[in-house]
Amino acid sequence: MSEDSQSKKRISELRREYSQQALAESEVCEDPIDQFMEWFRQAYSADLLDVNAMTLSTATKQGKPSSRIVLLKGVDEAGFRFYTNYGSRKGQELNENPHAALCFYWAPLERQVRIEGEVERVSRSMSEDYFKQRPRESKLGAWASEQSTKVSSRKELENRFQEIKEQFENQEVPLPDFWGGFLLRPQRIEFWQGRESRMHDRLCYEKLGTDWDIFRLAP
Numbered sequence: 001m002s003e004d005s006q007s008k009k010r011i012s013e014l015r016r017e018y019s020q021q022a023l024a025e026s027e028v029c030e031d032p033i034d035q036f037m038e039w040f041r042q043a044y045s046a047d048l049l050d051v052n053a054m055t056l057s058t059a060t061k062q063g064k065p066s067s068r069i070v071l072l073k074g075v076d077e078a079g080f081r082f083y084t085n086y087g088s089r090k091g092q093e094l095n096e097n098p099h100a101a102l103c104f105y106w107a108p109l110e111r112q113v114r115i116e117g118e119v120e121r122v123s124r125s126m127s128e129d130y131f132k133q134r135p136r137e138s139k140l141g142a143w144a145s146e147q148s149t150k151v152s153s154r155k156e157l158e159n160r161f162q163e164i165k166e167q168f169e170n171q172e173v174p175l176p177d178f179w180g181g182f183l184l185r186p187q188r189i190e191f192w193q194g195r196e197s198r199m200h201d202r203l204c205y206e207k208l209g210t211d212w213d214i215f216r217l218a219p
Contacts, residue, residue, distance in 0.1 A: 017196055018193075018196065018200065019194075021110070021193055022195065022201060023193035025216065031077075031212065036189065042109065043106045046109060048106055053069050054072055054102045055105075056082065056100060057103070058097070058100050060093055060097060066090070068090065079185040081126075085145065089147075094119050100116075100118075114192070115188070116189075118184070120185070122180065122183050126181060127179070131175040140161060188204065189205045190202060202217040
């Protein structure tokens, strides 16, 4: 058997049992944001790497999807916030199709959270407040990178960064007009807890007006 065939065979055989915890309707919060924060606190306390990393999935007007990892930078009763270059691929897709999905996967805890909803830009003042917290080098990077556009080489990027660094030398780096935050207002949130024999627990919250309906899904 060739090495390629052996690799493919090994991929098909990858599996493990999930057996750490259970998830019951009687144990979850009535509000999914509260439930998310409880799970997030537990993941943070477990010292997981990049605990706020999440998959963001967007789509064009024609429904062509794309996904990437971004970082959660805020959550409250309004929803989930992240920041980016508005001219990036995700920024453009969210502008023309303001529906998106998020997914957190905390493997050591055998947990997954899926979130779906509508997206809108946050206020300029909120973006400015967050931008001020960023390290100076990250602020410069936001100016230097025309995110998602083609570049001729790494050298071109480095030269652009150096130009921006010199431009803002000895002064505050302002928030670019093309950069800021998005808020995803959730309409559906699913909490997944791995269980033995692939009989996983899946509890779903769905927005009905101002209330949340909670129900169980088959694994």
